[in-house]
Amino acid sequence: MSHYNVIQTDPNYIPWPESFAQQYRDEGYWTDTKIQQLVELRASSTPTKTALVCGERRWSYVELAQQVERLAVGFQSHGLQCGDKVVLHLPNIAEFYLCFFALLKLGVQPVLALPAHRTSEIRYFCNFVKAKAYIVAEQGGFNWRELAEGLLHDRQSVQKVFCLQRGDDKEPSSLIVDLQKVFSDGQLRPSKAEPAFAFFQLSGGTTGAPKLIPRTHSDYLYSVRRSTELCELTSDDSYLCVLPCAHNFPLSSPGALGFFMVGGTVILAADATPQTAFQLIEQHGVTVSALVPPLALLWLDLAKHSRFNISPLRLLQVGGAKFSAEAAKRVRPVLGCQLQQVFGMAEGLVNYTRLNDDEQTVVYTQGRPMSDADEIRVLGSADKPVEVGEVGHLQVRGPYTIRGYYAAPEHNHQAFTQDGFYRTGDLVRLTPSGNIEVVGRSKDQINRGGEKIAAEEVENHLIAHLHVHDAAVISLPDPYLGERSCAVLVSQTERPKAIEIKRFLRARGLAEFKIPDRIEWVDTLPKTAVGKVNKKQLQMAL
Ligand code: OOB
Numbered sequence: 001m002s003h004y005n006v007i008q009t010d011p012n013y014i015p016w017p018e019s020f021a022q023q024y025r026d027e028g029y030w031t032d033t034k035i036q037q038l039v040e041l042r043a044s045s046t047p048t049k050t051a052l053v054c055g056e057r058r059w060s061y062v063e064l065a066q067q068v069e070r071l072a073v074g075f076q077s078h079g080l081q082c083g084d085k086v087v088l089h090l091p092n093i094a095e096f097y098l099c100f101f102a103l104l105k106l107g108v109q110p111v112l113a114l115p116a117h118r119t120s121e122i123r124y125f126c127n128f129v130k131a132k133a134y135i136v137a138e139q140g141g142f143n144w145r146e147l148a149e150g151l152l153h154d155r156q157s158v159q160k161v162f163c164l165q166r167g168d169d170k171e172p173s174s175l176i177v178d179l180q181k182v183f184s185d186g187q188l189r190p191s192k193a194e195p196a197f198a199f200f201q202l203s204g205g206t207t208g209a210p211k212l213i214p215r216t217h218s219d220y221l222y223s224v225r226r227s228t229e230l231c232e233l234t235s236d237d238s239y240l241c242v243l244p245c246a247h248n249f250p251l252s253s254p255g256a257l258g259f260f261m262v263g264g265t266v267i268l269a270a271d272a273t274p275q276t277a278f279q280l281i282e283q284h285g286v287t288v289s290a291l292v293p294p295l296a297l298l299w300l301d302l303a304k305h306s307r308f309n310i311s312p313l314r315l316l317q318v319g320g321a322k323f324s325a326e327a328a329k330r331v332r333p334v335l336g337c338q339l340q341q342v343f344g345m346a347e348g349l350v351n352y353t354r355l356n357d358d359e360q361t362v363v364y365t366q367g368r369p370m371s372d373a374d375e376i377r378v379l380g381s382a383d384k385p386v387e388v389g390e391v392g393h394l395q396v397r398g399p400y401t402i403r404g405y406y407a408a409p410e411h412n413h414q415a416f417t418q419d420g421f422y423r424t425g426d427l428v429r430l431t432p433s434g435n436i437e438v439v440g441r442s443k444d445q446i447n448r449g450g451e452k453i454a455a456e457e458v459e460n461h462l463i464a465h466l467h468v469h470d471a472a473v474i475s476l477p478d479p480y481l482g483e484r485s486c487a488v489l490v491s492q493t494e495r496p497k498a499i500e501i502k503r504f505l506r507a508r509g510l511a512e513f514k515i516p517d518r519i520e521w522v523d524t525l526p527k528t529a530v531g532k533v534n535k536k537q538l539q540m541a542l
Contacts, residue, residue: 008083010196013214014404014412017420029373029399030218035198036101038221038260039065046235046263053267053284054094061263064097067183071102074182078133078160082107082191085129085157085200087122089113089136092245092268095164095179097256099135104198104217107191111200111212112246115139116451119147119509120461124209128407129200130157135179137164147509148176200406201248201346204452206425206443208460212406213346220252221261223350223400226370227254228262230352231288231315231340235263240280240289242269243450248346249320250290259288274298278308290317290342292450294481297327303334313337315355319344319366320450321482322438328363341366343438347422348401349374351436365435366428374398377421378430391439394428395421444535446473449481451513455535458487458516461508465501467491472525472533473516476542487516488525488538495521 015021024030033041042051043065052059059067080086086103088110090096103110111125126134134151136144148161152175164179198220203211231254239259243250245268251257256266267284269276272295280286291299296318303310316331319342331339343366344350353367361367369376378392379385386392397420404412415423425443428436446453455473462471470490475483487501496504498519505515520542526534 005192005194007194008196010083012407013196014402015196016403020399020420024218024222024373024399027373029222029371031221032218033221034104034217035221035257036068036104038257039068039101042260042263049235049263050265051260052094052097053265054092055268055270057094059094067098068101068105069188070183070185071098072105073186073188074184075102075108076106076189077184077186078162078177078182080106080108080133080160082193083195084108084132085111086133086135087111087113087125087129087131088246089115089117089122089134090164090246091115091137091139092241092270093137093164094268095137096245097266099179100199105188107193107195109195109197109199110135112202112251114202114244114246114511116244116511116513118142118511119150121210121509121511122147123151123509125202125212126151126158127156128209129212132157133160133162134158135162135164137179138166145176152176203346203405204445204447205454205457206445207411207454208456210454210457211408211411213402214406215402219348219400219402220257223348223370224252224254224257224261227252227350227352228258230254230354230370231258231317232355233258233262233264233288237262237287238265238267238284240267240269240277240284240286242272242277242295243290243292243320249317249342249344253290253317253319253342253344253350253352255290274302274306278302278306278310281310281313282308285312287312288315288317289313290319292320293318293323293327294449296323296331297480300327300330300334311336315340317342321447322366325363339363343367343436345424347424349376349396349398349422349424353435361431361433361435364437365431366438368435369396369398371398371400374401375421376436378428388430388432391427391429393442394424394426394436396424397421446475446485447483448475448485448513448517449483453485453514458485458505458510458514461505461510462487462489462501464508465496465504467493467496468501469493470525472535472538474535474538474542476518476539478517484517485514486518486520486542488520488522488542490522490525 042061047062051061051064151158162179197214197216201213317340341353351367353362380392427440444455458473459471469492472488478484526537
């Protein structure tokens, strides 16, 4: 696609103001490269280098580029075209990247759903963006077929479901297209248009409905490029992708895209157990990986009596939730590699500790913004900047931080300031050296070991229960997850057992990580002076 293409307009998308866009281009932050070109560029510069390993399968750069092309041709013949939305719902398998690049090549805008999402979330995304297609893989414990057939039957927007089926129970279905059969030879018909942005990331959310985050080729690639520099990646590096590959952290910080950019190798882990990870590190000489804190704790435990040689690992990134200093201290002695703390968000801003930072900084802080063009401020009461060392609300604006969620004018009003800063909802403290320490949160969210739960979303599902009159979902401390969730419920009739409440939520198709870990009943929910539920008081009482 050349820049002569007509850029489609999308009234639901909020671009950077032209003066900022111009500055980001002039100063070289934004370029015209498209995300899918990462693989194409490498296919010509290092064609035979291994790009991707997934189980027994592997792809060189040129093979990857060819497969992406064939998939794009197939999607096009199924009617997908520039500006169409698609919900991409795949676990850590190579087809995630194949689909992602193929869709971007067509100008189709995928919503990057997480594997843990279920009927409730998927239906919402499909309806919200008016997705033309849904791409899913068969996975245990999830009746994807019922969901897929439901989506098609509804005759809303979804016209096609592409499913990656397992060999053993392939069932012929006239409605669902076998993803393997989509790959086809032929010529791609070029598009004369380009979408306003490339794809959607998902927000951890604080409201009843999850928010969609539009990311552009320019802003995303800049964040990837800057991340590869910070992590000093070279083509000799290989990345073990343990976290769900659709998430911003393992996709772009520097994640798989960073490794494709430098011509390194991406290795997908079939599961998130440390045993699998250690075996893959030894087998492939993995040099970098990224984890959420609970997984890092498991790695630390296993390393003490593992027979695998994990010495190739040079850098372990930990982020998504606060990593305790006690655990952070143990990374180098136990795992024999450098720790990098990563404090990022799908909305944009990513902070890193640097490879040459001193031990104190790496252990006690969550790093600092990756870009000189990131503008951050820490505000106290009445939105006045606080002193260094004081706790305040973190706000950010910059070349890869969005200016608004997709089609959410009311929420944007609260989440963004007049001058375009994103209110992160994180409570932080700046150290004298300019590093950030995350100390808490003002947003109504639970961070369950890196998985984000919007309290209001779960509360809305809970009060749909016949016997639940009122509900508050709060976080409680957990030694392993950092936080776990607790639903505090009020009934005016009877109090069903916890198991029945959980069963009810599962039946509503809610992702498993959002099912409350604990259920408590109270007579009334305590209120604050302004009449909101006093969650602090509930937390203290439990
Ligand atoms: C990453 O992205 P999201 O969108 O799943 O979650 C963002 C939120 C942040 O606002 C913060 O509340 C929390 O997750 N968070 C951390 C953290 N990293 C993220 N809180 C404390 N310490 C950390 N190191 O989680 C994400 C995106 C890109 C890179 C890394 C993480």
